[in-house]
Amino acid sequence: MDIHALQQIVHKTRDARRKQTIPKFSPADRDQLIHKYHPDFRASAYRPIRFGPNAGDKTVVELATLLEGDSPIQSDSDLTPHYTTDVLVVGGGGAGCAAALHAHGAGSKVILATKLRLGDSNSVMAQGGMQISVAPEDSPVTHFIDTLKGGHMQNDHALLKVMVEDGPAIAQWLIDLGVLFDRQADGNLHVKKGGGSSKPRLLTCSDYTGLEIMRVLKDEVINQKIQLLEFCAAVELLSDDEGRCAGAVFKDLDNHRTVVVAAKSVILATGGIGRLHIQGFPTSNHYGATGDGLCLAYRMGAKLAHIDTFQYHPSGAVYPEQLIGALVTEGIRSEGGHLVNAKGERFVNELDTRDVVSSSIIRECEEGRGIRTMSGRVGVWLDTPLLDAEHGPGTVEKHFPAMMLQFERFGIDISKDPVLIYPTLHYQNGGVKIDTNSETDVRNLFVAGEASGGLHGRNRLMGNSLLDLMVFGKRSGLMAASRAASMQQGTLTLKHLQRFRAEAGKHGNSSGVISPMVLPAYTRKVG
Amino acid sequence: MAPDDTNVIDQPEVLKPRMVTIEISGKKYEVPEGITVIKALWYTGQEVVRGAGCLGGFCGACATYYRTKDDPKVRTCLACQTAVQDGMSFTIMPPFPARKAIYDIQTLKDPKQDLFNLYPEAPLCRNCNACTEACPQKIDVREGVWKAVFGDFKSVSEMFMDCVMCGMCTPVCIADIAPNLVALYVSRAQGAHFAEKPAGLQTRIKEIRDGRFNDEWKKILKMSEKELADHCATVK
Numbered sequence: 001m002d003i004h005a006l007q008q009i010v011h012k013t014r015d016a017r018r019k020q021t022i023p024k025f026s027p028a029d030r031d032q033l034i035h036k037y038h039p040d041f042r043a044s045a046y047r048p049i050r051f052g053p054n055a056g057d058k059t060v061v062e063l064a065t066l067l068e069g070d071s072p073i074q075s076d077s078d079l080t081p082h083y084t085t086d087v088l089v090v091g092g093g094g095a096g097c098a099a100a101l102h103a104h105g106a107g108s109k110v111i112l113a114t115k116l117r118l119g120d121s122n123s124v125m126a127q128g129g130m131q132i133s134v135a136p137e138d139s140p141v142t143h144f145i146d147t148l149k150g151g152h153m154q155n156d157h158a159l160l161k162v163m164v165e166d167g168p169a170i171a172q173w174l175i176d177l178g179v180l181f182d183r184q185a186d187g188n189l190h191v192k193k194g195g196g197s198s199k200p201r202l203l204t205c206s207d208y209t210g211l212e213i214m215r216v217l218k219d220e221v222i223n224q225k226i227q228l229l230e231f232c233a234a235v236e237l238l239s240d241d242e243g244r245c246a247g248a249v250f251k252d253l254d255n256h257r258t259v260v261v262a263a264k265s266v267i268l269a270t271g272g273i274g275r276l277h278i279q280g281f282p283t284s285n286h287y288g289a290t291g292d293g294l295c296l297a298y299r300m301g302a303k304l305a306h307i308d309t310f311q312y313h314p315s316g317a318v319y320p321e322q323l324i325g326a327l328v329t330e331g332i333r334s335e336g337g338h339l340v341n342a343k344g345e346r347f348v349n350e351l352d353t354r355d356v357v358s359s360s361i362i363r364e365c366e367e368g369r370g371i372r373t374m375s376g377r378v379g380v381w382l383d384t385p386l387l388d389a390e391h392g393p394g395t396v397e398k399h400f401p402a403m404m405l406q407f408e409r410f411g412i413d414i415s416k417d418p419v420l421i422y423p424t425l426h427y428q429n430g431g432v433k434i435d436t437n438s439e440t441d442v443r444n445l446f447v448a449g450e451a452s453g454g455l456h457g458r459n460r461l462m463g464n465s466l467l468d469l470m471v472f473g474k475r476s477g478l479m480a481a482s483r484a485a486s487m488q489q490g491t492l493t494l495k496h497l498q499r500f501r502a503e504a505g506k507h508g509n510s511s512g513v514i515s516p517m518v519l520p521a522y523t524r525k526v527g
Numbered sequence: 528m529a530p531d532d533t534n535v536i537d538q539p540e541v542l543k544p545r546m547v548t549i550e551i552s553g554k555k556y557e558v559p560e561g562i563t564v565i566k567a568l569w570y571t572g573q574e575v576v577r578g579a580g581c582l583g584g585f586c587g588a589c590a591t592y593y594r595t596k597d598d599p600k601v602r603t604c605l606a607c608q609t610a611v612q613d614g615m616s617f618t619i620m621p622p623f624p625a626r627k628a629i630y631d632i633q634t635l636k637d638p639k640q641d642l643f644n645l646y647p648e649a650p651l652c653r654n655c656n657a658c659t660e661a662c663p664q665k666i667d668v669r670e671g672v673w674k675a676v677f678g679d680f681k682s683v684s685e686m687f688m689d690c691v692m693c694g695m696c697t698p699v700c701i702a703d704i705a706p707n708l709v710a711l712y713v714s715r716a717q718g719a720h721f722a723e724k725p726a727g728l729q730t731r732i733k734e735i736r737d738g739r740f741n742d743e744w745k746k747i748l749k750m751s752e753k754e755l756a757d758h759c760a761t762v763k
Contacts (some may be wrong), residue, residue, distance in 0.1 A: 001536045027760070120580040122587060134728050138760060145762045153756055157748065168731045178632050178715030180684055180722065187723030199763050203678065206688050211585050215692060216718075219711055223629050231576065253576050286581040319536060322563050322610055326583050326615060342534040373536040406584055409608055420536070433732045520575070526572035 003319065003420075006371055010381045010418040013344035014389065022349045030356055037359040037366065039423075040309050040458075045279045050507045052246055052500070053441070054304040060278040063307060067298050068504065070138035071497055073236040073249055073258075081247065081262035081490040083112040085227070086484035087477070088248060088261050090234045090293065091269035093275075094119025094210070094466065095449025097217035098473025099267045099480070100226050104121030106481035111222065113229035113250055114455045115288050115518065119218040121452065122271055122286050123469060126210025127329040127402060127505040128194060130454060130470075131200030131463035132167035135191050138199040147464060150196040150353050151429075151457020154306065159455040159472075162436045165465070166471040170290040171203060174470070179216050180205055185346065192334055194462040196353035202463045207402045209330055213279025233261055233518045234292060236497065237300045237445070245300060245445035247492055251518070262492055265444040265483035267476045268293040272402060272428040272450040275520040281425040282325030284313055292516030293451035297432045299493060302440040306430025314339075314426020316359040318379035320410045325424045328382060329403060330354075330462050336390050340381040340418070341369040347380075355459045358423040371420055378420040427465065429456050438476030444483060446476040535721075547613035564606035564617055565589055578619040584608040587693030593617035603661045603695045625697045625705035628712065638716035641677045646709050650676045651702040658696035658706050664689040668696045668706045675713045680721055684714040 011484045027034060035041050048068055058406040059067070065095070080304065087103040089096050092114030100112045105316045106205050114120070131145040137282040143164040148155050171189070175181065181203045182190040191200040205212035222227070231253040238260075245266045270293030274285025298304060315330065317323035333339070333350040339357070341347055341364045348360035361380050364370055370378040387395045396415035431453030438446045449469045544559030556571040565582065568575050580588030585756060587604035594616025606619060628645035635641050642649060649672060656667035666689055674682045687710040696706040734740070750758060 001533065001535060006534065006536060067690050116576075116580060116588075117588060120586055122581075125581050125583050134725070136727060136730075139740055140742050141745075141747065142762065144747070148755070149759045149762070152756045153752070153759070161744070161748070167733055168728055169733060171728055172732060175722070175725070175728075176633060176719060178718035180688070180714060180718040182727070187725055188727040189725045208585075208688055211691065212615075212688065215690070215711055216715055220632070221713065222627060223631065225629070266601070284583065287579045288582070319560065322608075360558070371534045371536065374693050402585070403687070406608065410610065420682050522566075522569040522576050524572055 007417055009344040009349070010340050010383050011311065013340065014383065014386060016342070016430045017338055017346055018386070018390070020346060022346050023242065024349045024352050025356060034355055037310055037362040038355055039279050039281070042279065043284065046308065046337050047099070051503045052298055053301055054298070054307070057308070059394065061164050062276045062278045063273060063294070063444070065511065065513055066291060066295050066515040066517060068511065069295065070501070070504065071236050071299060072251070073494065074498065075494050075498050075501065077258070077494065079238065079260055079494070081260045081492065083111055083259070084262045084489065085109050086264050086307050087267065088113065088263035088429045089269060090248060091117040091121070091207045091271060092213060092456055093269060093271055093449065094123030094217065094469035095473040096269035097214070098219050099448055099477035100218065100221055100471050101224065102477030103481040104224050104226050106478055108481035108484050110279070111227045111229060111263070113232045113234065113261065115231070115233040115253070115292070117226055117230055118221060119214050120286060120288060121214070122289060123210050123466070124214040125284070125286065125327070127190060127207045127327065128331050128468050129204040129209050130466035131194065131197070131201045132171050132203055132467060133199070133201055134168060134171065134189050134203070135200060138201055138206055140167065142199055143167070143201060143306045143474065146197045148457070150459055150461040152459060154457035156454035158436050159434070160295055161473045162310050162339060162475070163455060163467060166474070170467065170470045174213060174216070178388040182206065188197070192331070194334055195330055195351045195357065196461045207331055207400050213466065218343060228257065234270070234296060234516070236494070237296050238492045238494065239300065239496045240493060241488070243301070243496065244443040244490055246490040259491070262489055264320045264487055264489055265446065265480035267446040267448060267480050268297060269448045269450055271475065274425045276517070278310065278425060281312065282316055283326040283425040284316055284325055285425070288519065290517040290520060291428070292518065293447065294431060295515040297442070297447060298443065300442050300445060300496050302442045302445060303433045305433040306458060307453065309429040309458045311354055311424060311427035311429055312358040312423035313426035314354055314361055314423055315382055315421040316362050317419065318422045319373055319420040320412070321375060322410060323406065324377070325332045326406065327424065327426070328419055329400065331400065332382060332384055332387065333491060335387050335399065337386055338383040340383055342371050343369055349367050353459060354462065361423055373420070377422065379420040381418040382421045383418045385416055385418060388415050404447045427460055429458055429460055434472070437479040438472045438477070439479065446480050448472040448476040549611050550616035552618045552651060552741055561610050563589055564593070564604065564609050564611055567611045576735065578606065582607045585691055587691035590620040590693040590695050591617050592620055603663055605663050605691070605693065620695065623694050623698050625694060628709050629706070630712070632715050632719050635720065638720050639680065641693065641714065642675060645676060645712060646704070648702055648704050649709050652676070652704060655701055657699040657701070661695045661699045663693060663695065665693060666690060671710055672704060672706050675709055679719040680713050683710055684717040687714055708715060
């Protein structure tokens with residue numbers, strides 16, 4: 001049957017579904033559902049890490065292999081610096097730009113190095129919005145509680161308190177830089193309700209929130225004349241005699257030259273790991289999301305937290321083939337879009353947390369109530385035309401122009417036809433353990449954004465990532481700058497690498513895997 | 528569970544893709560029909576470092592020129608968002624050396640007038656519309672440049688919300704304007720100088736500064752795990 005015939009079930013059942021209310025799962029039912037269907041609970045996909053700061057902890061095989069991997073740098077390499085700076089920021093996404101701007105603003109000399117172009121990141125793709133408690137009926141405490149519930153009560157309380165309290169000032173900073181958040185008629189910030197939140201709290205810029213913020217931050221980094229090293233991939237960190245972080249080694253992807261940067265403090269803002277395609281999942285992540293920062297920090301001796309939990313965004317496109325893995329924003333569900341199985345039935349409260357919604361979609365598909373494409377992929381319908389039916393014609397086009405355009409390119413009008421979706425690998429809930437200043441176990445090594453761990457517990461709420469980036473980007477930038485102002489540049493060594501190699505040797509590590517991965521191996525080996 | 532054959536989307540082209548001939552930077556290759564331009568590069572064994580970014584149509588890294596069979600017109604697209612077709616010829620656009628003005632957005636005195644100092648070429652638009660035709664995001668770029676020059680910053684900021692900064696409007700401009708950069712300046716000026724200050728946000732910032740939530744924090748942060756979980760359960 002072709003897609004249009006199968007879509008009819010969605011059109012036919014729409015009116016009946018609109019009268020339904022689907023209750024949220026009880027805590028016990030949620031737990032049962034997640035344990036049975038969420039990919040985080042597939043034991044076969046996990047293994048213990050054999051050595052290093054997290055020895056014995058389990059994570060997905062793909063990540064464990066990279067964490068145990070060897071550095072591409074020789075232990076006796078020439079470490080004469082090509083550049084010297086106060087603060088070195090690695091990563092050019094939201095956290096990296098925020099860190100660089102704040103460190104620069106605090107008077108530090110800053111170098112921002114990034115594997116691809118300035119701005120290439122998951123941040124630019126964020127559509128749903130940014131959670132900040134600005135509404136009168138809302139409060140930072142309620143934001144804290146909602147996030148804690150979403151994170152299965154495993155969130156680091158200190159990090160979380162800092163994030164929700166710093167939020168409003170961050171919104172002000174962005175507005176002062178010229179970010180255009182959606183407004184109400186009275187000039188106040190317009191807030192939308194996101195999955196798992198008790199109050200409307202999402203600040204949005206149409207469905208281009210990340211793009212709008214990143215356009216402005218990139219422009220500001222250039223206006224401030226912050227020194228950039230683009231197409232430079234970090235491949236190793238540097239330590240000083242006392243084991244503090246003192247710089248990094250890069251590979252210039254244009255000419256394959258090794259570049260050494262000496263820095264008094266280093267901020268890793270390298271993002272997530274979607275492009276490792278763990279458990280074979282498609283991903284919504286950008287090209288460079290290969291978890292490089294985790295490998296670098298781990299070799300240096302920093303402990304990781306919650307690296308056994310990942311977020312599978314409930315709605316990744318399954319059809320057409322060209323859009324597989326691409327995100328279908330949660331905003332559609334926030335505005336009332338239904339999830340519908342092959343029988344035309346709703347099966348979950350669409351505004352439940354992402355792990356619950358993803359698990360229930362996987363359940364529908366595994367129990368045979370999904371829609372299978374001829375390429376073998378399975379999904380369920382997301383009733384996008386419902387938004388026009390509910391809120392008036394033109395709603396989808398007005399509220400979701402990015403999505404409209406994305407599907408229109410392949411001849412699909414999502415305001416008229418439902419789209420087929422399945423969970424896509426979206427976010428790394430854990431990462432390098434940090435304190436409220438964004439500092440790791442390794443002195444002078446800071447981590448901000450998706451590469452850091454602890455804040456989101458075992459599941460991140462929609463819209464909390466953009467806030468995380470800005471808050472901990474700012475905190476890491478200010479702290480790294482203040483640290484740099486009070487110290488001398490340390491001598492550059494690779495002592496941590498010698499130690500790591502000795503430990504790897506004891507565990508007979510001869511996998512031959514070199515990490516970080518830098519870019520995914522998509523190039524087909526021809527012939 | 529056996530898949531239910533009544534719930535199958537018919538996509539024979541995916542099961543057994545038809546091969547098509549395309550031309551990448553002047554060299555011919557056979558690739559499966561319907562894959563994206565960027566996937567065609569990978570399929571033909573080419574490493575992509577420059578020219579790939581978000582792979583989701585948001586970052587503008589993969590600005591591409593292409594031409595289809597029997598059509599002399601050179602068109603523009605985002606390589607991650609465009610399917611190849613038989614006879615298509617394409618090449619990824621290198622970063623174009625556009626001039627970006629440097630400014631301090633917060634201390635601008637008269638942003639509408641400053642536009643003419645920062646981008647003096649902006650009023651020289653000759654109305655040719657090449658920029659609009661080049662835009663993969665379907666923005667009416669020419670109209671945007673005109674509105675910027677006439678000081679309608681609000682409209683420009685709304686029109687360019689979709690702009691992914693691919694820069695394809697720039698090399699085609701006969702007046703050497705970089706419309707995306709003009710629009711970025713205008714949008715930032717609109718946000719920083721002309722948009723209303725949100726009163727509720729100011730109130731919340733002050734509340735936090737004045738410690739309005741301190742008692743509530745104290746209560747919550749000293750709860751046991753069990754008490755906290757019970758308290759959380761009451762918040763719907």
